[in-house]
Amino acid sequence: MKPINDTVEALKPSGIRKYFDLANAMEGVISLGVGEPDFDTPWHISAKAVESLEEGRTHYTANRGLLALRRQIANYYRNRYGIGYDPESQILVTVGGSEAVDLCCRTLINPGDEVIVLDPNYVAYEPAIEMAGGVPVRIELTQEHDFKLLPEDLETAISERTKAIIVNFPSNPTGGVMSREDYARIVPIIQRSGIYVISDEIYSELLFDGEFCSPANFEDIRDQVLVINGFSKAFAMTGWRLGYLLSNPELSAQLTKVHQFVIMSAPTAAQYAAIEALEHGMPDIEAMRREYEARRNLLCTRLNRMGLTTNVPKGTFYVFANITSSGLSSDEFCVRLLEEQKVAIVPGTAFGESGEGFVRISYATSMEHIKEACARIEAFLAPLQ
Structure with a gap:
């Protein structure tokens, strides 16, 4: 067969999908990697x-x-x-x-x-x-x-x-x-x-x-x-x-x-x-935004308390946490956290070279899941610090 388009062949698959695929193959995983609201359409x-x-x-x-x-x-x-x-x-x-x-x-x-x-x-x-x-x-x-x-x-x-x-x-x-x-x-x-x-x-x-x-x-x-x-x-x-x-x-x-x-x-x-x-959907937006803000505040407080330096995001439903204190690369951190504590997050390198030393954590999930995920991340970090 003739070769396909060179540019398409050279494209790397999304760095996010790797972690979704790994998480989907495991039971009991808390996913903080997803990039969509956890709310249903009103x-x-x-x-x-x-x-x-x-x-x-x-x-x-x-x-x-x-x-x-x-x-x-x-x-x-x-x-x-x-x-x-x-x-x-x-x-x-x-x-x-x-x-x-x-x-x-x-x-x-x-x-x-x-x-x-x-x-x-x-x-x-x-x-x-x-x-x-x-x-x-x-x-x-x-x-x-x-x-x-x-x-x-x-x-x-x-x-x-x-x-x-x-x-x-x-x-x-x-x-x-x-x-x-x-x-x-x-x-x-x-x-x-x-x-x-x-x-x-x-x-x-x-x-x-x-x-x-x-x-x-x-x-x-x-x-x-x-x-x-x-x-x-x-x-x-x-x-x-x-x-x-x-x-x-x-x-x-x-x-x-x-x-x-x-x-x-x-x-x-x-x-x-x-x-x-x-x-007629503006009240729906406001209700979801208030919930996201409460989740953001909880997650950032917990991460910073663990020593993962995290700027408080002014928008979206993501935090970009600095994990350099762990001594691990972004990819190592995410793979080991998933394997050892069953928490799925995304390495910063999935979003570019400057993402090394960071992980993206989504708070588009319930407070219950965020609290449990934070407990598991803390347990993961304990032997590294």
């Missing part, structure tokens, strides 16, 4: 999807998605974050945020273009860049600076070949957040360089301290920003596979062109559910 949201099926609304929608949904997304971003987008020409409904990442890369990147990624970063960014023919360029984020992007690091990373930067705040895996003041320091660099900003804002509603800020809040670079968001994390709708892309009209037309050839349109029933989520 029933009033699911009911609207059921209703759409009962009424025979099972056909394709417009390529961009239902206009009613796009209007709700426009209202949501205007009312929630103060950013205006035209539902007719600037909003594209996608199959989850993952499709949106892929669309951005395939639409923007020419072979050899450089795209800046933050290290640690979400596992799908670099493969999407490479499959589009681009070259990832990493900027190391440090615990010392609360995993923020610093202007001097951005300035250094930009070259004549730089096409874009992907940012994700609140961040998976670190829980780090960029404030309006933080962004204000890098906006002049972005404007001057002319690079695009792909802003993955899927955790925008899971913010515990301060107000969410998007790069798109800055008029000077608004046309350079492509915003990715969706329903998975805020509304506990991971399995519905629904996201959206916001950008200037010219970019949106090109993104839609790729989308229509690859996808046609996002799932119809999921779009009706999403309309309900945006119309």
Whole structure:
């Protein structure tokens, strides 16, 4: 047989899956590795999807998605974050945020273009860049600076070949957040360089301290920003596979062109559910956020007490704990913790080279599981200290 695509063959499998596969083969495992809410989708949201099926609304929608949904997304971003987008020409409904990442890369990147990624970063960014023919360029984020992007690091990373930067705040895996003041320091660099900003804002509603800020809040670079968001994390709708892309009209037309050839349109029933989520789901978000915050506080207190230095995350449902005091590498720590105490977490190296010395722990699970997992981690650490 002829060889397959060289880039695809060279891709490494997700570093997260290894630990899920190991955990699934064992009984009695407490998993703190999962990257999705443990809450079920609120029933009033699911009911609207059921209703759409009962009424025979099972056909394709417009390529961009239902206009009613796009209007709700426009209202949501205007009312929630103060950013205006035209539902007719600037909003594209996608199959989850993952499709949106892929669309951005395939639409923007020419072979050899450089795209800046933050290290640690979400596992799908670099493969999407490479499959589009681009070259990832990493900027190391440090615990010392609360995993923020610093202007001097951005300035250094930009070259004549730089096409874009992907940012994700609140961040998976670190829980780090960029404030309006933080962004204000890098906006002049972005404007001057002319690079695009792909802003993955899927955790925008899971913010515990301060107000969410998007790069798109800055008029000077608004046309350079492509915003990715969706329903998975805020509304506990991971399995519905629904996201959206916001950008200037010219970019949106090109993104839609790729989308229509690859996808046609996002799932119809999921779009009706999403309309309900945006119309009536804000109380659901608030209830889940309060629970996440309580879990965060407990987990961070326990980890720091054990000697695993952990910054208190300002968003998401992850902590990025420093495990260097154990004397183990990130991979050794996770393998041994799973084998010896049956607790599944993810090594920081699954998210980039700068993740060495860290582990990602998800608190998207019950208080009972978090307390028991902490007891097991403490027992694991005892002979190492």
